[in-house]
Amino acid sequence: MTKKKTLGIDSKNPSENHVILELIQYNDKDYGMQADIPVDELLTQFKSDHVNWINVDGLHDKSIVSKLGEHFCLHSLLVEDILSEHTPKAEEFDDHLFFTMKMLYSIKNGKIDYEQISFVLGKDFLLSFQEKEGDLFGPLRDRIKHSSGRVRTRKADYLLYRLIDVIVDNYYSVLDAVGQQIETVEDDIYKNPTDKEFQKIQKIKKELIYLRKALYPLRDALSKLTKDESGFIDQANYRYFADVYDHVVHLIDSLDTYKDLTSSLMDIHINTQNTRMNEVMKVLTVISTIFMPLTFIAGVYGMNFDNLPELHTRYGYPAVMIFMALIVFGMIRYFKYKKWF
Structure with a gap:
């Protein structure tokens, strides 16, 4: 049996283990935001007539996650999933909906910079758990603050859609970066094929394998949300989740195309090397x-x-x-x- 990887950084530097709690509350008429406040104080600020978005940056202090779990009556297995690395999935419980996925940032030195993010959706609240500080949601926070768009007039399930949509949109940037790498390697192969190009192709293949592991389960998880019958997703918002599902399907198609291109690059590299050897x-x-x-x-x-x-x-x-x-x-x-x- 494979042991689950526990999330969070165990550092000797206390500042690196600091967990940041952020509470954003809003409705169509009111908005409030509090950041970096103790968990006990945060839970007393809960407003039932608002959408309450609690964002946790850092999973180093398990006691904070446990307190949130006790307050919102989260199942122990759900809490374990939040604190462990998981493939994307959606799971329904009696009083909430659990959704987890990978949040990709960029590609650095041939490796994808990512973190796991988990969501717990309730009737009037949304919990989000991130491994580290910093995310892709800055523009969305501004839209909520300045009441831009329809997010302030919708419930927590629409907020969940917007957060997932932001993450999925950044998948395009990461996949485009992979496509640029493929084009660069292809040009280098035609100019002067060396072992370095072979190593670059291997790195790209590893990136594509990781993306495949992130996208295929995500498609299945989103499919489950579009067929949700538990009542956590408003029927009016089904089309939005279906739209994100379509984006993921398109990403998978692009991923398969890049996978075929990478295989072709490998064949081109080998054939070019053989051709040069034959010329010699x-x-x-x-x-x-x-x-x-x-x-x-x-x-x-x-x-x-x-x-x-x-x-x-x-x-x-x-x-x-x-x-x-x-x-x-x-x-x-x-x-x-x-x-x-």
């Missing part, structure tokens, strides 16, 4: 073939026999050299006629 072998073969008759002539006249009339003639040496030159010239003309080089 062709040149060496032509040179060896040209020197075969010359070596034979040199060997004949290099024998230590007295009865070789050409050795004692005045023009024997220049005649042999001219004859050898004619052989070289004739063979080169013949090879060119045959288009062997």
Whole structure:
């Protein structure tokens, strides 16, 4: 049985283990935000007539997650899923809906920078749990603050959609970066294929494998949300989750295309290397073939026999050299006629 990887950084530096709690509360008329407040104080600020978004940055202090779990009556297995690395999934409980996925940022040094993010959706609240500080939701927070768009007029399920949509939109940026890497490697292969290009292709294949593991389960999880019958998702918002589902399907299609391109790049690299080797072998073969008759002539006249009339003639040496030159010239003309080089 594979042991689950526990999330969070165990650092000797207390500042790196600091957990930031953020509470955003809003409805169509009111807005409030509190950041970096103790969990006990945060729970007393809960407003039932508002959408309450509690965002947790950092999973180092398990006691904070446990307190939130006790307050919102979260199942122990759900809390364990929040604190452990998981493939994307959606799971329904009696009083809430659990959703987890990977939040991708960028590609650095051939590796995808990512973190796991988990959501717990209730009737009038949304909990989000992130591994580390910083996310992609800055513009969405501003829209909520300034009442831009329809998010302030909708419930918590619409907020969940907007957060998932922001994450999925950034998948396009990451996938585009992979596509640019593929184009760069392809150009390098045609110019001067080396082992470095082979290593780059291997790195890209690893990135695509990770994206595949993130996208395929996400598609299934979103499909489950679009068919939700528990009442956590308003029927009016089904189309929004279906739209995100369509985006993920499109991403998977692009991913499969890039996977095929990567396989083609591998074949192109191998074929190009073989072609270059064949060209080298062709040149060496032509040179060896040209020197075969010359070596034979040199060997004949290099024998230590007295009865070789050409050795004692005045023009024997220049005649042999001219004859050898004619052989070289004739063979080169013949090879060119045959288009062997």
